[in-house]
Amino acid sequence: MELNQLLQLKTIIESKTMTAAAERLHISQPALSSGLKKLEEELGVQLFERKKNNISLNKAGEIAFTYACAILGQAEEMKNTFRQYAKENNLINLGFCDPGPMRFSAPLLQKSNHNLTISSELVDDDSRLLNDLLSRKYDAVITLEKLNHPDVESHPFAKEQLMLSVPLEDELAHKTSINLHEYPDREFAVYRSYCAYERKMKGFMNWLTELPHIKIYTDYFIFRQMLEHSNVLSFTTRLVQVYRNDGERVIIPLEDDGISATYWLSYTKDNKKRLKGILSWVEENSLMLLGADNFNL
Numbered sequence: 001m002e003l004n005q006l007l008q009l010k011t012i013i014e015s016k017t018m019t020a021a022a023e024r025l026h027i028s029q030p031a032l033s034s035g036l037k038k039l040e041e042e043l044g045v046q047l048f049e050r051k052k053n054n055i056s057l058n059k060a061g062e063i064a065f066t067y068a069c070a071i072l073g074q075a076e077e078m079k080n081t082f083r084q085y086a087k088e089n090n091l092i093n094l095g096f097c098d099p100g101p102m103r104f105s106a107p108l109l110q111k112s113n114h115n116l117t118i119s120s121e122l123v124d125d126d127s128r129l130l131n132d133l134l135s136r137k138y139d140a141v142i143t144l145e146k147l148n149h150p151d152v153e154s155h156p157f158a159k160e161q162l163m164l165s166v167p168l169e170d171e172l173a174h175k176t177s178i179n180l181h182e183y184p185d186r187e188f189a190v191y192r193s194y195c196a197y198e199r200k201m202k203g204f205m206n207w208l209t210e211l212p213h214i215k216i217y218t219d220y221f222i223f224r225q226m227l228e229h230s231n232v233l234s235f236t237t238r239l240v241q242v243y244r245n246d247g248e249r250v251i252i253p254l255e256d257d258g259i260s261a262t263y264w265l266s267y268t269k270d271n272k273k274r275l276k277g278i279l280s281w282v283e284e285n286s287l288m289l290l291g292a293d294n295f296n297l
Contacts, residue, residue, distance in 0.1 A: 001043075005038065008032060010068045015063050048223040082113060092274070092278065093130055095142070096120060099193065104239040104240070105158070106120040106197050113278065129143050136266065142265055143263065143264050144262075147264065151265050151270075154265065155266075155279075156262050157282060161256060162254050163236050164234075164253075166233060172233070180256050185213065187214075187215070189214075189215045190209070190214065192217070200261050
């Protein structure tokens with residue numbers, strides 16, 4: 001059982017209708033109905049009497065509502081306690097949808113903000129990040145989609161692009177850019193993390209993984225060993241290349257469609273002052289983050 005399920009239950013009861021509750025929670029009505037059904041399945045009881053175009057709270061629902069209010073109240077009290085702790089200790093919590101921008105930017109942000117403690121966390125389900133931001137679990141989040149909410153400001157954070165990792169002795173090593181669709185018979189090795197950026201490249205990844213000479217790795221350690229001891233073509237990204245050493249290889253930009261993306265930095269408007277150091281660093285380094293293809297750190 002998740003706090004979000006209890007919040008949805010409480011909002012449905014307070015809003016009187018599913019439609020009004022969905023609007024307050026900024027989710028679709030089918031998603032809200034699905035969440036309610038899942039909660040009822042976990043509790044083993046129905047919480048509402050359902051009639052055509054109408055639902056009404058039953059006795060079990062009244063009991064559940066009492067518990068939901070108490071639990072959510074305790075959770076909010078706990079969050080307030082740690083919000084105050086974070087403020088007093090200059091702690092900034094950042095949530096990232098992907099490991100690439102997190103491992104790239106977190107050390108740089110910490111280096112440029114000596115008076116702060118930067119805490120970074122990777123979130124597997126990036127669809128949670130808006131709610132996590134609004135609930136103050138994070139002071140700011142980095143996502144692949146702009147967050148549209150009246151209480152949130154979003155700014156472009158960093159450009160991402162898939163790149164080819166080529167051994168020095170390979171015939172492609174002299175090229176300044178490459179379209180992989182021109183080399184479908186080459187042997188490729190791919191590390192798949194199934195992250196948000198990969199999902200963004202769904203069309204390209206579907207094409208790539210169907211090539212005849214493709215080797216897919218899901219264990220990063222084994223993939224790293226392959227990079228060190230194999231001459232096969234592999235992949236990195238614009239951000240990953242900064243912190244991952246591919247050894248005696250050339251990193252070449254790709255020209256294929258569907259491989260570029262922009263990460264967005266989002267925060268609540270009332271938290272902007274606390275993020276002054278973070279936002280200043282992003283603004284000062286905007287050309288590096290969004291413009292130039294090569295980094296100069």
